[in-house]
Amino acid sequence: MQEVINRAKELLADGTVARVLGWKAGDLPYNPEPAYFESVESLEDFVYNGFCGANLSKYMIEASKLEGKTMVCLKPCDTYSFNQLIKEHRVDRDKAYIVGVGCKGKLDIEKIRKQGVKGIESIKGAEITDEADNLTIQTLYGEKTCSYADAMLERCHVCKGKEHKIYDEIIGESKDTKDADRFTEVARIEAMSPEEKFAFFQKELSKCIRCNACRNVCPACSCRKCVFDSNKFDSAQKANVDSFEEKMFHIIRAFHVAGRCTDCGECSRVCPQGIPLHLFNRKFIKDINEFYGDFQAGEDTEARGPLTDFTFDDVEPGIVGERG
Amino acid sequence: MSIEAKEEFRPKIVAFCCNWCSYAGADLAGSSRLGYPADVKIIRVPCSCRVNPMFILRAFEKGADGVIMCGCHPGDCHYSTGNYYARRRMTLLFSMLDYIGVENGRTRVEWVSAAEGVKFSTTMNEFVEKIRSLGKNVRLEDLRCRK
Numbered sequence: 001m002q003e004v005i006n007r008a009k010e011l012l013a014d015g016t017v018a019r020v021l022g023w024k025a026g027d028l029p030y031n032p033e034p035a036y037f038e039s040v041e042s043l044e045d046f047v048y049n050g051f052c053g054a055n056l057s058k059y060m061i062e063a064s065k066l067e068g069k070t071m072v073c074l075k076p077c078d079t080y081s082f083n084q085l086i087k088e089h090r091v092d093r094d095k096a097y098i099v100g101v102g103c104k105g106k107l108d109i110e111k112i113r114k115q116g117v118k119g120i121e122s123i124k125g126a127e128i129t130d131e132a133d134n135l136t137i138q139t140l141y142g143e144k145t146c147s148y149a150d151a152m153l154e155r156c157h158v159c160k161g162k163e164h165k166i167y168d169e170i171i172g173e174s175k176d177t178k179d180a181d182r183f184t185e186v187a188r189i190e191a192m193s194p195e196e197k198f199a200f201f202q203k204e205l206s207k208c209i210r211c212n213a214c215r216n217v218c219p220a221c222s223c224r225k226c227v228f229d230s231n232k233f234d235s236a237q238k239a240n241v242d243s244f245e246e247k248m249f250h251i252i253r254a255f256h257v258a259g260r261c262t263d264c265g266e267c268s269r270v271c272p273q274g275i276p277l278h279l280f281n282r283k284f285i286k287d288i289n290e291f292y293g294d295f296q297a298g299e300d301t302e303a304r305g306p307l308t309d310f311t312f313d314d315v316e317p318g319i320v321g322e323r324g
Numbered sequence: 325m326s327i328e329a330k331e332e333f334r335p336k337i338v339a340f341c342c343n344w345c346s347y348a349g350a351d352l353a354g355s356s357r358l359g360y361p362a363d364v365k366i367i368r369v370p371c372s373c374r375v376n377p378m379f380i381l382r383a384f385e386k387g388a389d390g391v392i393m394c395g396c397h398p399g400d401c402h403y404s405t406g407n408y409y410a411r412r413r414m415t416l417l418f419s420m421l422d423y424i425g426v427e428n429g430r431t432r433v434e435w436v437s438a439a440e441g442v443k444f445s446t447t448m449n450e451f452v453e454k455i456r457s458l459g460k461n462v463r464l465e466d467l468r469c470r471k
Contacts (some may be wrong), residue, residue: 194427197424198425198463199425202423245466310405310412312413317431321422
């Protein structure tokens with residue numbers, strides 16, 4: 001972390017960048033938040049640790065409109081989103097100085113809480129430079145330990161790799177934390193009967209409070225005007241948990257990013273209700289891979305997205321029924 | 325109560341038809357005196373590509389029991405490539421509806437040209453039969469929209 005701060009200070013001091021986009025400590029030890037730093041002094045508040053899950057790519061849309069360059073810290077998976085935004089002409093590559101920061105998997109506080117850890121005062125072992133495989137958590141009720149891998153976000157278990165796809169320089173080592181297949185859960189749901197599928201999604205989606213956090217955080221959801229902001233939209237209010245409105249919202253949200261979603265997992269991370277929203281995005285990714293060939297959004301800045309492309313012999317929609 | 329039970333189920337079906345092929349196909353079916361059930365409500369769209377996934381979901385939300393989309397045969401699109409994009413979109417949407425547990429017979433895509441009045445008529449008859457056998461759409465309906 002100190003290396004990143006030092007480099008940021010240098011870049012700010014010599015005028016290469018006008019501001020730094022990173023994370024600052026939140027009010028609790030486990031909730032750092034994205035922040036701009038415009039002076040060398042303010043960088044004292046800069047933090048980068050295992051809880052800095054936030055993908056800063058989307059903030060670059062606004063930063064691209066500002067005067068001067070912005071130094072942005074991107075983790076390997078965030079660079080996919082950045083590439084995708086370049087492809088869609090939403091960010092200006094020339095306005096960004098990308099520092100690829102190392103990552104060894106990001107932590108999910110909910111997973112730590114689920115292990116019965118309460119009253120957290122401080123957490124050791126979450127720093128990027130820490131070599132330990134365990135977190136040491138100081139709580140009101142004494143010291144607890146928890147394995148780093150068990151506390152990782154779901155998305156880190158299906159890590160896309162430790163390589164930064166786009167960067168100006170890299171600071172720190174990254175680690176590929178993949179230890180699961182990302183389509184396992186999707187395939188499990190696909191194998192259910194229609195009744196079971198419906199009950200599963202009814203149960204998950206009825207938790208939705210329509211806070212729109214999943215939409216707001218998503219780097220692919222970057223339209224200036226959003227269909228969900230219209231008060232004429234049928235599901236603009238949260239009124240009836242039994243009705244179709246949550247499903248409609250979530251299908252459309254996922255559909256609007258289909259073919260552009262890099263599977264960064266931010267939607268699931270920010271959901272205050274813990275809805276596994278990535279299951280929708282991954283279903284689209286899985287279908288696209290099966291029907292139109294493997295595609296990873298954000299792999300580069302050139303390739304056409306699967307929904308803005310076609311071939312003459314694409315499968316017919318009837319295949320959904322035939323697949324059974 | 326017994327009166328309700330006897331009432332025959334009349335499905336509500338929305339058909340999105342492209343202006344250039346399928347709508348003309350429906351027209352031909354009419355002028356050739358080929359029948360199709362009155363339960364099918366046709367909505368004319370400029371191209372099958374105009375059909376937004378939201379149109380289909382909204383039709384279900386407002387109480388449709390089945391939605392069918394008809395367009396020009398691939399290769400015959402008036403705008404050259406519209407139906408190729410529509411084909412990809414609908415494949416993904418239908419797969420998603422299947423994934424959340426909606427019976428997949430409720431949605432269908434059929435390519436009908438302006439010369440295929442017979443195909444239009446048989447497709448619609450078939451589709452209405454299918455929806456009759458599936459019964460009322462309860463999974464996608466918004467109760468507040470019920471009349």
